[in-house]
Amino acid sequence: MRRLLMAPLSSVGRSALGLAETIGGATLLFGRILRALIPPRFDRDETWRQLYGVGVKSYAIVVVTALFVGAIMVIQTAFYVRRTGATSLLGYGVGFTVFAEIGPILIGLMFSGRVGANTTAELGTMVVTEQVDALRALAIDPIRYLVVPRFVAMMIMMGLLMVLGDGFAIIGATLTADTLIGVDPSVLISSLLESHLLDEYLLGLGKALCFGVSISVLSCWFGLGVRGGATGVGRAVNNSVVANAAAIFFIDFVVGWLFPVGL
Amino acid sequence: MTAPVAIRCEDLGKRFDDAWVLRGVDLEVRRGEVLGVIGPGGHGKSVLLKCLAGLLTPDAGRVLVDGEDLARLGPLGLARVREQYGYVFQNYALFDFMSVRDNVAFPLRQQAHLPDAEIDARVAARLAEVGLAHALDLLPRELSGGMKKRVGLARATVGDPAIALYDDPSAGLDPVTSSKIFQLIARMHARRPDAATVVVSHDVDRMRAICDRYVMLERGRVVFVGAESALGDAPEVVAAFFGGAERAPTGGG
Numbered sequence: 231m232r233r234l235l236m237a238p239l240s241s242v243g244r245s246a247l248g249l250a251e252t253i254g255g256a257t258l259l260f261g262r263i264l265r266a267l268i269p270p271r272f273d274r275d276e277t278w279r280q281l282y283g284v285g286v287k288s289y290a291i292v293v294v295t296a297l298f299v300g301a302i303m304v305i306q307t308a309f310y311v312r313r314t315g316a317t318s319l320l321g322y323g324v325g326f327t328v329f330a331e332i333g334p335i336l337i338g339l340m341f342s343g344r345v346g347a348n349t350t351a352e353l354g355t356m357v358v359t360e361q362v363d364a365l366r367a368l369a370i371d372p373i374r375y376l377v378v379p380r381f382v383a384m385m386i387m388m389g390l391l392m393v394l395g396d397g398f399a400i401i402g403a404t405l406t407a408d409t410l411i412g413v414d415p416s417v418l419i420s421s422l423l424e425s426h427l428l429d430e431y432l433l434g435l436g437k438a439l440c441f442g443v444s445i446s447v448l449s450c451w452f453g454l455g456v457r458g459g460a461t462g463v464g465r466a467v468n469n470s471v472v473a474n475a476a477a478i479f480f481i482d483f484v485v486g487w488l489f490p491v492g493l
Numbered sequence: 494m495t496a497p498v499a500i501r502c503e504d505l506g507k508r509f510d511d512a513w514v515l516r517g518v519d520l521e522v523r524r525g526e527v528l529g530v531i532g533p534g535g536h537g538k539s540v541l542l543k544c545l546a547g548l549l550t551p552d553a554g555r556v557l558v559d560g561e562d563l564a565r566l567g568p569l570g571l572a573r574v575r576e577q578y579g580y581v582f583q584n585y586a587l588f589d590f591m592s593v594r595d596n597v598a599f600p601l602r603q604q605a606h607l608p609d610a611e612i613d614a615r616v617a618a619r620l621a622e623v624g625l626a627h628a629l630d631l632l633p634r635e636l637s638g639g640m641k642k643r644v645g646l647a648r649a650t651v652g653d654p655a656i657a658l659y660d661d662p663s664a665g666l667d668p669v670t671s672s673k674i675f676q677l678i679a680r681m682h683a684r685r686p687d688a689a690t691v692v693v694s695h696d697v698d699r700m701r702a703i704c705d706r707y708v709m710l711e712r713g714r715v716v717f718v719g720a721e722s723a724l725g726d727a728p729e730v731v732a733a734f735f736g737g738a739e740r741a742p743t744g745g746g
Contacts, residue, residue: 363548364586368600369575371568 252473256451262373263381263447272378280383284345288391295340296333296395300402303327308411317413321421324403329396330430330491335482337395338441341388342474346449349380350470353453354463362454372454381446388442392435429491437485444477496523499559499656499689500545506553507540507713514540515713518554522656527682527690529704531697531734537713538693539583542660545691546580547571558656576604579654583661583693585641587633587648593620594629597647605652619647623677639670646674650681657681659692663699675699697735709734 266272303324311320327333353376356362365372400422407413452470456462498521505518514537522528522545530538543549544556547563556563558574566574587596598616601607607615620626623643633641642662650657659678663671679702682690694700700707701721709717709731717724717731724732 359589360582360584360586361588363543364580364582364588366548367546367575367578367580367582368603369572369578370603371572 252448252451252469255455256447259373259377259451259454260443260447263378266371266374266378267382272374272382276375277379277382280379281386284380284383284387285390287348288341288344288387289394291340291344292337292391292395293398295336296398297402299328299332299336299395300324300399300404301406303332303399304403304406304410308407311413312411317417318421320407320413321418321423322425322427324400324418325422325425325427326430328399328403329427329434331434331482331486333395333399334392334434334437334441335478337392338388338438338445338478339475341384341391341441342445342449342478343471345384345387346445346474347467347471349384349446349449350453350467351463353450354456354466357454357456358459358463377446377450377454380450381443384446384449385439385442388438388445389435392438396431396434433485433489433491436489437482440481440485441478444481445474448473448477496525496687498522499524500691501557502541502544502554503557504554505541505544505551505556507537507544507549508552513713515544515551515710516553518710518713518715520708520715520718522689522691524655524689525687526705527678527692527703529697529700529707530691530693530710531695531700531707532710532716533734534695536710538710539660541710542580542658542691542693546578546658547575577655579649579652579657581642581645581649581657581659581662583664585633585638585645587641587644589633592630592632593625593636593644596633596644597651600648600652615651616647619651620644622680623647624673639666639674642666642670642674643677646677646681650684653681653685653688655685655688657688657690659690659694661693661695663694663696671696671699675703679703 304320307320307323311317353362356376362372362376365375400419404415404418407418408415449470452466452473456466458465500520500522502518502520505515505520506513507515518541520541530541532538540549544551547556547558547566550564558577561570561574563571563574588599591599594613594616597620598612601612601615605612617626617629620629623646625640625643625647628636628640628644633644636644646659646662649659657678662674662678666674675696678690678692682688682703692700692704706720707717708715709727711730717727719727721735724735
């Protein structure tokens, strides 16, 4: 009976310890990354390779996601626009939601699923095949050689992909507005430009950079912490995807709370 | 005159969770000697090698390299010590995103800071020496087990390291390829005769050709240290191992 009562408590305790270990470990890893960045002491060739890899791996999925994000925003507002005839507000509505909120979150989630999971799997496989030990045996710090280039690449690429994504979201919105509710593209674009959404745009960009930091740190943390072969890699990828999604929503909440826009 | 000690283990112990894999290991590796580490599978040989390279931190005792305790060195100090090392991993540990050429050139690019032309020449020469001149641009996934082992050996020794560690270099290889690998180890040692070399293997017959002394581990403890000529005083289990009648592993680390 006592064991039955203790089991849920033990489970909660284990989860709390696991969470504390992840937050603490990821924070320490972030500290080591910053230490390697000031002054910059990391492998430039590997950074270029990562920039190329991360960009090429992600741009297609970001473009498709962004087109749908813009299209969905228009579909959601189409009913009210038709009913009220307030077509001049369509650009503002789409721009506000896409730039500040939905765009960064959805693109961040896609990025974490595509690049973050891949990073965890790649580093985890390097751990179980002793490639990380081989680096250390060659007197090379795995943080400087493996983690920092991925951190730099993910942060830069998340920012650039956000700019790309915002552009394609507007294209998606414009095409959908034209074909579904008959709003001329020029109306939507001029409404968007007149809405002065620079704050929202910069907020979204800032969120994307924060997401890039959290995705890179958490993915590398879970990858380098792999134990137990292929099963361990699978478990780490699973944990990485869940933790990255949770971190994206948490960061979105904190940044939105600290820097409110549109009020 | 006795050669200086390159690596010394003092009362070395290592455990994973509650299981002690190494216990009370006292050991010296001298400059210029080839030390063979033998023993049943799963009794701590590879763990010992990783402790010697500072890849695992001891839970008891210490490992001294040229008198410096590895556990007390900071990251920069450890990196400085490791620049002397060449390490051949049991499962190759080749960087799978790099070609054979880049794998072998990697230590020279990272540590030696030589001109590209010289690096290319040294890599080509070393790969020719291990019989892989034709495989420069292949990726590790395109190689057989024996080829991977030879690339690992070329990568570990391209800088002519002062301390060379080989973890079961003939594991999973056919007898002909195993012989070639041991011949290459002998050639690498001849190239740098003052190097301290440690070879972990079960292949006692082939080790006889290159090893000056042996250490036998059983259940994580040293049960024999010495040359083959000292086997007369060794416990029965050691003589049996050298005689090819390795008894079944009795558990432990």
